[in-house]
Amino acid sequence: MVADSSDTAEWRIETVSADEEGCLFYLDHYKPFRLMALQQDPDGCPLAKTFAAGQSRDKTVLSATSLLGPLPDSQPASNPSQVIAEMSEGDDRHDCQDAAPMCFQMASVYTRSEARGRGLAKRLVKVAMDDAVKQAQERGRALSLSFVVYATNTAAIAFYESCGFVASAEGPTDSFNPLKNSTSGELNMFFRAAS
Template structure:
């Protein structure tokens, strides 16, 4: 379904949900119903289920927004503050592991897993000789009523911009990835237009989803910055 004809991209704004009292309240009041509605609307698009997450208590929900390695980007209607699209940026990750559920690979506190001293006063500015900063973006989702306004692209650009800034501040190269389903041509096309590409040497991987008790083929796409 296309976006309402009386709405355009200018009627939405992209924000990062802050980790403060107001942000936590917004997360519970706006993001939680958005997430649950998304799981009901398109269950095949997620690695989790509505039945699982509807049972979460507030502490579990707030644990997500308070995760120091995660930033939640959302598109909201400017007149109502209703969330209509979102994505999350996870990192810096402790290693180069790419997962269909990036939260599962967060095994270290911020800064752990770094192999270089980012506070070094080295005279060299050659970031190619330094260890990459690893990030993973979780899949973008837009409610059907808000599709067609470029919100997915705007969210991806906001998240990649944040990852680039983090890597640049440490004078290190960026390694940013996202997991997609190989039969989701629309999603692959959006990521390609935002500077992501598949590694031709990587084949699709059959991944077991422990939550759904199913197996699904996935592929990794990597940000190159050159759409």
């Protein structure tokens, strides 16, 4: 988990891994920091909005997704971190007032296995889509909303199609994100509003 450390340093850079140690670090240390940062400067991270469906009685999260945007354009859809880095370098195309559509990308919808089949994920996607539509309408702009799935994940593709997304005409593409599964192509899916 330690990406950079020194015996004499008073700090170190941590990579939050997906194992138990990383999860504990996230919950015990990073999450309180992130909440403090958002309370002090909510505009500091405007590109990601997380939506979660939770149980009413104890707030146990059952399903969640994130909406990233507005982004500079609909590509590269598989690497929002690159888009965010480009924007931090002074590229303000993401909020220009021209005729270009406002671009958003939804990050994976995850639902606990015991909560599947109840329609939570579909309602969560709808709330996130409505948020993106509202932001675009408030600025008088068209909307480009995308999702990226592994081309072999037929269940996910069918789910997103049922939510109003259609597969890109270009078909599956290679991911340039080294952290993703390189053996499976990715499929860009775009939201199409009912006419």
